[in-house]
Amino acid sequence: MTVHRKTKTIALASALVLLGALIASAFALTDGRSGSGTSRDDEAARHRPEPRATPSPSGPPRDELERRVVEFAAPFRGDSGYRVPSPADRRAVAESVGLVLDGKREEAGQTLSRVGYQLRTLVDAGTGRTYAELSDRSDTVPAPRGWGRVYIDLSSPVRWSVQAPHPVADARTERLGARALLGSPGGVLVIAGAHRDAGRGNSADVAHRRDTVFAAVCDELAERGLPGIQVHGFADDSDPDHDAIASTGTGMAGRAAGKILADALRGEGFDVCRAWARSCPLEGTENVEGRKAAAENVPFLHVEFSNTVRTDDARTRRAVIAVNTLTARWAAGQRNTGQD
Incomplete structure (x- = not known):
């Protein structure tokens, strides 16, 4: 009788273990889904959707900073949460960026800690340069606020920025931004902390909202006179004649820089639509960071x-x-004319 009861107990335990494994497997499959990789018109209408994201043919990230950026953005999905930051939150992060630029890292760390952010430093093995990383502590919890990160080169005078407002939504622009930062000294990378479709309405679309940490940080940089390049992505059939579309938005200060970039892209074999010379789709004239730069007369x-x-x-x-x-x-201090 005792042996029979033990046999039943063992069989029941085995069944429960198997059931638990099946449930865990189901959750793993659900959590492992990636974003759609779609991209929308930067003015009003939606782009034609890109194909669903597939494993990247570009292989693993090359450098430590790029790896951190890619891993940070990987979980972003259009149905994930986003919390609109308060004016005090936005101001604290932006002021902290300014403090780092002024060499006051201890004070920056204290300011960040009051709004749940942290300041770290990392040495990128590929470049040998040291970077400050301003990141939200909520990134590691199940429901992050989605306010984004900032990376600042501490090894050279900071003179320019690259901005990635739509990571994952504009597929792999986060990687493009990281590589641009690593390619020249003296840069700042500002990356959004959520998919553009996260949250309610367009609350997480940082290229079109003033009430975001992303916009506040970019305002700080523009007010300091730092020129910037903001990277986006479009579906191939939205403009099949071009590989890239370059625009200065509503401003004029970036015309010379735009010509340098467009010429360089053409030199690499790309067809470029130059919005200052002809009508192009996706010119970014409603982009809030571009409008702020124009108001400050910054490229x-x-x-x-x-x-x-x-x-x-x-x-x-x-x-x-x-x-x-x-x-x-820009790193060499040639901000306006682009001339030697």
Whole structure:
């Protein structure tokens, strides 16, 4: 009787273990889904959707900073949460960026801690440069606020920025931004903390909302006179004649920089639509960071790259080489004219 009861107990335990494994497997499959990789018109209408995201042909990230950026953005989905930051939250992060730029890192860390952010430093093995990372502690919890990150080169005078407002939504623009930062000294990378469709309405679309940490940080940079390039992505059939669309948005200060970038992209074999010379789709005239740069008379470029450019590593490398042709001039202090 005792043996029979033990046999029943063992059989029941085995069944429960098997059931638990099946449930865990189901959850793993659900959590492992990636974002759709779609991209929308930067003005009003939606782009034609890109194909559903597939494993990247570009291989693993090359450097430590790029790896951290890619891993940070990987969980972003259109149905994930987003919390609108308060004015005090936005101001604290933006002021902390300014404090880091002024060499006051201890004070910046204290300011960040009051709003749940943290300041770290990392040395990128590929470049040997040291970067400050301003990140939200909520990134590690199940429901992050989605306010984004900032990376600042601590090894050189900071003179320019690259901005990635739609990571994952504009597939792999987060990687393009990281590589642009690593390609020239003296840069700042501002990356959004959520998919553009997260949250309610367009609350997480940082390229079109003023009430975001992303916009507040970019305002700080523009007010300090730092030129910037903002990277976006479009579906190939939204403009099949071009690989890239370069625009200065509503401003004029970026015209010379735009010509340098467009010429460099053409030199790498890309067809470029130059919005200052002809009518182009996706010119970014409603972009809030571009409007702020225009108000400050600071060079700003809104650059769209096709899906083919962003998802083919050889093309991505060539695009980054072209971008760094411009950012190297900015790093050397040639802000306005782009001339030697």
